[in-house]
Structure formats: structure tokens, C-alpha cells
Amino acid sequence: MPRCTHKGCGKDYDEATNAEDSCSYHSGGPVFHEGLKSWSCCKDVNKPVLEFDQFMALPGCTKGKHTDVAPIVAPAPVAVKTEAPSTVAGGVETYGSAKPKPAAVAAAANEAPIHTPTPAPAPQKEVEEEDDLSVPVPEGAKCKRLGCGADWKGEAVSRGDGPEAVCHYHPMAPVFHEGSKGYLCCKRRVLEFDEFLNIAGCKDGRHLFVGAKKDETTEERVDCRVDHYQTPLQVHVSAYAKGCDKEKSKVTFETQLVHLDLHLPGNKRVVKDLTLYGPIDPEKSAYRILGTKVDITLQKPAAASWPVLELPPVGSELPPGYALTFGVSGRTGTVGGKEIVLSAEEMAKHNK
Incomplete structure (x- = not known):
């Protein structure tokens, strides 16, 4: 049987019983904004959600017949060549026409060293549900x-x-x-x-x-969504754990690890380790437990850009351009920083 190509449907159907109201789908497009996910056609009816699984489960708002016609895909935009970063000043890589200073020159000028990410600990094998x-x-x-x-x-x-x-x-x-x-x-x-x-x-x-079968009498281990944005000297992390117990919960910091131990209502608990892309200063890092989330501030030892929050597992791939992404204070995952701070690894890529 053919499979319906309408957004939000994807069901197999029989053309002989394909009536005018057989399909419930989304006539608009997906909207992703600051971690929230919704559909443009029904965002006032189906409220935006945080998790991708919740987004995929949002019920269709439009009725019609199933179809197997491939959706029309808009042509890809023409890539715009971005001027390569070129000027180093005080450990900060900016955009300009001058060539970056060699490492020896920067050292002679007593400039701040550019951070090189340290290797991650040996990855633990994750057990899938x-x-x-x-x-x-x-x-x-x-x-x-x-x-x-x-x-x-x-x-x-x-x-x-x-x-x-x-x-x-x-x-x-x-x-x-x-x-x-x-x-x-x-x-x-x-x-x-x-x-x-x-x-x-x-x-x-x-x-x-x-x-897996849930045992209501024992503690249930759950995960939580983590978002972040960064400035040259800090990474601001939000762990979305609603109703977190302030007395029992804690966040501990190591040089390149953050340990989350969050106690939630309903005998649920988040135990999560974040292997960070780069080192932090544990003494200057801090956290606050709020009503719907835990706010965490990670202090970098020197100005640098982290392409991602966590060091990716071996063999994983990052989208192009991740190294040039900076957040704007107060917003999550937003591109808009005017000054780019590159690690030595990323600067080497642009100097090739």
C-alpha cells in the first residue's frame, strides 16, 4: 500500500477507502525557535513543545485525502562566501583583511593563548532501551x-x-x-x-x-533536555528539569565534566554527565535551581569558541559552520555575535 506524504501523517492507506476526511495532517511548515517546536498552521491550537518526540506527535489540524505525491521542495539557497577570520588581538579572532599573527609573534606580544580542546575521557558504551x-x-x-x-x-x-x-x-x-x-x-x-x-x-x-516496564515503587531514571548559548568567556546551560528538589539536587563541576544529579517529582531522577568540549574553571562555575529548569554558568579559563557544548563521540559528524556559532546573551542557540573567538584547531582550518 502507498504511504501518505502529508506532513504529520505518514500512514499507509488503501486508495479504495481514501475518503475526503481520511487524513489528518499539517498544511503549514515546522517552526523551530529557541528550543520550542510547533507547526505554523496550528501553533495557537497545538502549543509549542520542547521535545522532538512531542513535536512529531502533535495531531494534524487539516482534514483531507491521503496522497503519495512527493511534496514540492524549494530550491536550496545559494551559499554566500563568508570572509575568513584574519586578525588576532588579545586572543580574539575577528574579521578583517590582515593575516593572523603566527603563534611565536603572539607569544612575544604577551597575548592570551588560544584554547585547544583537551581529549575526552574514554567513551562509555550506552545501553539503548x-x-x-x-x-x-x-x-x-x-x-x-x-x-x-x-x-x-x-x-x-x-x-x-x-x-x-x-x-x-x-x-x-x-x-x-x-x-x-x-x-x-x-x-x-x-x-x-x-x-x-x-x-x-x-x-x-x-x-x-x-x-521497559516501569516499577512505580522504585526510582525511575529519566533524561532531561539541555540547551546552551555562549559568550567568549562563559557557557550558559539550561537543564530543563521541572519541579527539581532544591534540597536533594546538586550539580558538581570538574575540569571538563559537569555532573547533574536532579531529583524530580514522581520518584524520578536525572543522573547525567556532560563531557564538555573544552575545560572550565570549576571554582568559578555555578548553578541555580529554578521552578522549570536548572541554570548553569560555566566559566572558561580563556576566551574561546566552543563549536558544541559536549565533545562529540568518535565518528559523529557536526554540521558545517558550527565553529562560527555564537549566542546572544539572553537567547538560546542564537547566531548573532559580531566577534568570533576561534580555538587553535578551528583557526588552523581557516588558515589552510
């Missing part, structure tokens, strides 16, 4: 793994030995950066949201329809 086979799967359930979304077709099909029991998915989070869309686990980057939804999974495994 699997279905508890004793938990019944409700009718109409879809696979929860990113990039899959397969429908539940019964035990024999969805958990059998056939091709429909194989899940093709993305094990790492989606990333949206300056119009580019993709996943941290694979290289492909696209501009259009429809193309992003069609990026084929880069890993094969078993479907995840219900997850």
Missing part, C-alpha cells in the same frame, strides 16, 4: 525510535524474523543548525523538513513500541 516483551502493545502504536515510526502489526510481524521486524533508526539526537537538519550519528544534512523526515536510519535493530 528495549521493549519489555511482557508489556502489551496498544493498537495503532508506532515505533518510538528516531527515523523509524513503523506501525505495530502484531507480534508475528513486528517482532518476528521478517524484514518488517527490523528497525532502521538513528541512535543519536536530531540537530538543527542555521537551516541545516540532520542527526549527530550520521553525515547527511538537508535543508527541507520533509527531506529530514526521509533521512534513512543509519543503524538496524529491534523496534521500540512500549519500552
Whole structure:
């Protein structure tokens, strides 16, 4: 059977029973702004959400017939060549026409050294969630793994030995950066949201329809969303953990690690380690526990740009241009800084 290409639908349908109100979909486009996600056609009805899974689950606001016609994709914009950074002053890389000073000259002038990211600790193997086979799967359930979304077709099909029991998915989070869309686990980057939804999974495994069985009598380990923006000397991190217990929760700092231990309502707990892209000054770093999130301020030892908050795992890919992204104080993930501060690694790329 054909699969509907309407945004927000993606269901298989039978043309013989394809009525005028068979499909519920979104007629507008996705809107991503400062961590919030919504659809332009129904943002007043379906309120913006934070998590990508919640965004994908927002119900369609428009009724119509299913279709398998490929959506029209707008032509990609012509890339504009950006002037390479060229002038170093006080450890700060700015845009201009002069050539960067060699390291020896900078040292002779007693200028601040440019930060070189230190290697990350040996990565720990992450255990992915699997279905508890004793938990019944409700009718109409879809696979929860990113990039899959397969429908539940019964035990024999969805958990059998056939091709429909194989899940093709993305094990790492989606990333949206300056119009580019993709996943941290694979290289492909696209501009259009429809193309992003069609990026084929880069890993094969078993479907995840219900997850692990929850024991209400024991503490449940959960994750929380983390956003950040930066200035030359600080990184401002927001860990979205609503209702965090101020007495029990704490954040501890090491030279290149941040440990989150957050106690949430409902016997839930976030235990999360952030392996940072660069070193920090633990003594000058601080945090505040608020009603809906934990605000964390990381103090850099010297002016430098971090391409990302966490040092990426070996083999992962960053979107082009990440090294030139700076935040504006008070906003999350916003491009707009006028002065670019590059690490030695990034400066070497531009001097080639």
C-alpha cells in the first residue's frame, strides 16, 4: 500500500477507502525557535513543545485525502562566501583583511593563548532501551525510535524474523543548525523538513513500541533536555528539569565534566554527565535551581569558541559552520555575535 506524504501523517492507506476526511495532517511548515517546536498552521491550537518526540506527535489540524505525491521542495539557497577570520588581538579572532599573527609573534606580544580542546575521557558504551516483551502493545502504536515510526502489526510481524521486524533508526539526537537538519550519528544534512523526515536510519535493530516496564515503587531514571548559548568567556546551560528538589539536587563541576544529579517529582531522577568540549574553571562555575529548569554558568579559563557544548563521540559528524556559532546573551542557540573567538584547531582550518 502507498504511504501518505502529508506532513504529520505518514500512514499507509488503501486508495479504495481514501475518503475526503481520511487524513489528518499539517498544511503549514515546522517552526523551530529557541528550543520550542510547533507547526505554523496550528501553533495557537497545538502549543509549542520542547521535545522532538512531542513535536512529531502533535495531531494534524487539516482534514483531507491521503496522497503519495512527493511534496514540492524549494530550491536550496545559494551559499554566500563568508570572509575568513584574519586578525588576532588579545586572543580574539575577528574579521578583517590582515593575516593572523603566527603563534611565536603572539607569544612575544604577551597575548592570551588560544584554547585547544583537551581529549575526552574514554567513551562509555550506552545501553539503548528495549521493549519489555511482557508489556502489551496498544493498537495503532508506532515505533518510538528516531527515523523509524513503523506501525505495530502484531507480534508475528513486528517482532518476528521478517524484514518488517527490523528497525532502521538513528541512535543519536536530531540537530538543527542555521537551516541545516540532520542527526549527530550520521553525515547527511538537508535543508527541507520533509527531506529530514526521509533521512534513512543509519543503524538496524529491534523496534521500540512500549519500552521497559516501569516499577512505580522504585526510582525511575529519566533524561532531561539541555540547551546552551555562549559568550567568549562563559557557557550558559539550561537543564530543563521541572519541579527539581532544591534540597536533594546538586550539580558538581570538574575540569571538563559537569555532573547533574536532579531529583524530580514522581520518584524520578536525572543522573547525567556532560563531557564538555573544552575545560572550565570549576571554582568559578555555578548553578541555580529554578521552578522549570536548572541554570548553569560555566566559566572558561580563556576566551574561546566552543563549536558544541559536549565533545562529540568518535565518528559523529557536526554540521558545517558550527565553529562560527555564537549566542546572544539572553537567547538560546542564537547566531548573532559580531566577534568570533576561534580555538587553535578551528583557526588552523581557516588558515589552510
